[in-house]
Amino acid sequence: MSGPLVCVVDDDDAVRLSMGLLIETLGLPVRCFPTALDVLADGDALERVHCLVLDVRMPGLSGVGLQERLGKLGRVVPIIFVSAHGDVPMVARAMREGAFDFLQKPFNEQVLLDRVLEAVQLAARRRQESAWLANVQSRLDSLTARERDVMEGMVGGRLNKQIAEDLGISMKTVEQHRSRVMEKLQVDSLAELVRIVVRSCRQED
């Protein structure tokens, strides 16, 4: 089964259970882990996780340690840290590493739920973006070198005649390449072409 998943990691049984039950009230699937290493061992969870609710101080691998491991694995997951120790340096480190939020235990459970939802939405958006980007990229990759040249001329706002002159080919050849580009990139108009190319460039940045 695939789909968004919220993962809760906390070594305290009652906290873990209560957070699981709480997040389930959002109607989201939740998986709970007593240690950070258990998360790393669950490939399915790593694949689907949209939000990690992570205790900072745990035996074995700490929450911040897990955050670093995930970063090295290239898995960008919004992480909400929860800690019974709100030490300033710890918060600083977690936030610097890109934590989505940091909540001190005990917290207003509604704040946690709101932040979990936001995190899940962010993750979903990120996944869509990257899926779309992968799709666009594969389409761009299907272009021949000559088609790519013509596409760049089109995006650069040059007329067919100018593109023909630039590339030293006939107008007719430009028109053929042009329709092939539109077809391969699955766009109906020049405007749409420009939009996806610009957007993909921005995503890559």
Added chain:
Amino acid sequence: MMPSGLTEDPGLAEASWRLALEAAGDCVWDWNLRDGRVACSENLREVFGDLFAEGEVPDWRDLLHADERREVLGRLEACLDDSLAAFEAEFRVRCRSGGPRWISARGKVVARDEAGRPERFIATFRDLTAARARIDHLQASARLWQFALEGHGDALWDWSLVTGEIDVSPSFRAIVGWQDGRPLCGNDIWPERLHPDDLRKAMAAFSAHLAGDRPITEVEFRLRVEDGSYRWLALRGKIMERDADGRPLRMIGTVRDVHDRYLGIEREKRQEQELARAARLIHVGEMASALAHELNQPLTALRNFSGVALRRLEELGAAGARIREPLKMIAEQALRAGEIVHRVRGFVRKGGLVAAPVAINGVVRSTVRFAEFEARAHAVHFVLELADALPMVQADQVQLEQVLSNLIKNGIDAMSAIPGERILQIRSRLGADGVVEVAVIDCGEGLAEAVRSDPFAPFATTKPDGVGLGLAICRTIIENHGGRLWVESSTARGSTFCFALPSAAA
């Protein structure tokens, strides 16, 4: 040399007593007033010194020291007049070598004519110089002794238990502030001027010695001085005279002004108490820190479970309405308990100070960064005015961050009710004596009356959910760094909290 012109009956007896006198060191001076001739014993030079040449018999009256001359000659005159039965005097005479000599003279008119006019006057002179020197020495050493006692800060008193009169030294009078030398009674001083709290102790010390239970009276007490204030004095006294039955007659002793020492002791005692209090606070901090994690876990679960229950209650609709309110309260109280734990814990880290050179501006910037979340939630803007090129301070960065974040949080809270722009200024600058000062300035409503007198006192708080340890622990931290934390000002337009830390180089 035999005196000439004496009466014809000198006889053996006279020669004998003259010899006896000479052997005792006395010079005999035999004056015939009828013809003015003088006969003098051989030892004249021994007594009067070398002013006389060998064989010369000048008049001793010419040698008199100016200070005594008038007095001595007056007495001699009175004796010759018969208005004085005997001539007695002590005087100085000039001497060729050394200082003046002290001479003791005793004389008598031994013969008068029918009209009562003196005919013969005999006197003996004795050299008192050495004896006088001994007396002077004794008096000087007595003065020295007194001087030594007083120089040591001891004032003297001499109390007659018979008359009750007490003689006190000038320095005693100076302590009490008595300007004049009027006579005093022991009762005027004790118990009259004793501090009520010391009265029983002081009188017990006197009684114990008077009753023979103690070898001396030794007691410290406060004595009221002339300006009405009390000074701490240390008294020592001893009975110096008793009557035949052993009843004490006279007591002599010293008092020493130990006021400053006493104040010092009290100050030290206060400092010790402060330290103990600080230690207790740190202990509380550590304990709380350790407990916080354990407590926060069940509190989190409690809050979460009640949250879950509340949400499931929604599914029951109206049926769950009566349970909802108490359930909400459980949820609220769980958070409140957590707040209290948070406030108490974490200010003072276990293991004490980890001091290293720290750039204060860096501490300010990092703390402000962490506080941004909360500031934004309360619509508070930070304005930083940080001085360039400040020296480093020797400090535990984490503890400084805790202090600053606490001051910032207080500043944010102070502005929660004001309608206008909420600005929290943080300034750093180089203060006097090379200290680095940081000021946190809010534009809130100022300190509440309840905490204004001592906002740093533990458990002083105006926050409904506060425990009032924040500033107390902040101050402990700053003071542990050899610095100072204070309220620069607090008015209806805002408060300024400052702390100063010594620079790392200093």
